[in-house]
Amino acid sequence: MQATLKTNVTFNGTGLHSGQPVRMTVQPASANFGIWFKRIDVIGKDALVPARWDAVEQTALCTRIVNSAGVSVGTIEHVMAALAGCGIHNALIEIDSSEVPIMDGSSADFVRAFLRAGLVKQDAPVRAIRVLKPISVTRGDARAELIPDRDMQMEFHIDFEDAAIGQQTKGITLSNGSFVRELSDSRTFCRQADVEAMQANGLALGGNPEENAVVFDGDKILSPGGLRHIDEPVRHKMLDAVGDLYLAGAPILGRYRGFRAGHSLTNELLRTLFADPDAWCFEDCAPDQAARLPGAGVHIGEIPAVA
Numbered sequence: 388m389q390a391t392l393k394t395n396v397t398f399n400g401t402g403l404h405s406g407q408p409v410r411m412t413v414q415p416a417s418a419n420f421g422i423w424f425k426r427i428d429v430i431g432k433d434a435l436v437p438a439r440w441d442a443v444e445q446t447a448l449c450t451r452i453v454n455s456a457g458v459s460v461g462t463i464e465h466v467m468a469a470l471a472g473c474g475i476h477n478a479l480i481e482i483d484s485s486e487v488p489i490m491d492g493s494s495a496d497f498v499r500a501f502l503r504a505g506l507v508k509q510d511a512p513v514r515a516i517r518v519l520k521p522i523s524v525t526r527g528d529a530r531a532e533l534i535p536d537r538d539m540q541m542e543f544h545i546d547f548e549d550a551a552i553g554q555q556t557k558g559i560t561l562s563n564g565s566f567v568r569e570l571s572d573s574r575t576f577c578r579q580a581d582v583e584a585m586q587a588n589g590l591a592l593g594g595n596p597e598e599n600a601v602v603f604d605g606d607k608i609l610s611p612g613g614l615r616h617i618d619e620p621v622r623h624k625m626l627d628a629v630g631d632l633y634l635a636g637a638p639i640l641g642r643y644r645g646f647r648a649g650h651s652l653t654n655e656l657l658r659t660l661f662a663d664p665d666a667w668c669f670e671d672c673a674p675d676q677a678a679r680l681p682g683a684g685v686h687i688g689e690i691p692a693v694a
């Protein structure tokens with residue numbers, strides 16, 4: 388069955404790019420509502436923004452959604468990943484700024500708070516999206532694919548010149564709570580040169596290698612404490628993909644493959660999927676399939692101890 392939170396959950400933090408304080412409250416919502424953001428600082432305009440693939444504005448650095456009144460919410464991917472990975476299907480997210488708080492740069496704070504609040508089952512079956520034929524998009528040397536499979540699977544490969552990142556490959560089945568165990572605490576990462584370029588352009592003003600990002604410089608890791616996992620960067624790219632794929636509006640049953648892919652390519656993949664009616668269908672999940680969705684049976688004790 389579909390699920391929502393038992394109670395409201397509030398997060399106070401900082402916008403990664405704006406550097407401004409943000410207060411965000413994730414609230415329970417009725418069955419079949421989906422995930423919506425509401426900008427409570429916006430007056431006199433439609434403040435509701437749907438967390439859906441067709442509301443995504445093209446942007447390289449984060450995933451931003453915008454409604455027809457031009458009201459937007461940015462950096463939504465880590466909280467979307469937490470909702471997907473905890474199996475939360477319906478929520479209204481009130482926010483008093485244009486950007487979701489970055490917290491520690493991962494989804495761990497969101498996952499911990501959601502699982503502490505607890506979930507309630509709702510009186511409607513989970514409707515998933517089944518991939519029926521292979522779909523792929525390519526941009527330069529980046530590629531993203533969706534392939535038919537019984538459950539939600541994910542494979543990711545990254546290839547960076549920086550020796551401290553290099554090549555990393557990982558594959559997981561997301562059908563057994565593995566998002567929480569294996570991906571949820573992996574933090575966003577970047578290169579020192581990119582940080583300087585972004586900050587010169589007024590971006591990443593809330594970025595801080597001691598609090599919310601892993602910063603690499605050639606073969607060095609500048610963040611104190613080092614990595615949470617030896618392959619934390621590829622895990623974080625998978626976390627991003629889980630969040631970006633949840634903008635499909637439902638769990639996806641199929642295999643996602645990302646090769647150096649990022650937010651905009653994953654969004655283009657969803658647009659390509661939904662443009663082809665033969666490539667997918669809705670499927671009301673029978674109990675055995677629902678038990679294998681991301682988030683089914685997940686427990687707070689499964690959050691990695693390092694987070």
Ligand SMILES: [Zn+2]
Pocket residue numbers: 464465575623627
């Ligand atoms: Zn990210």
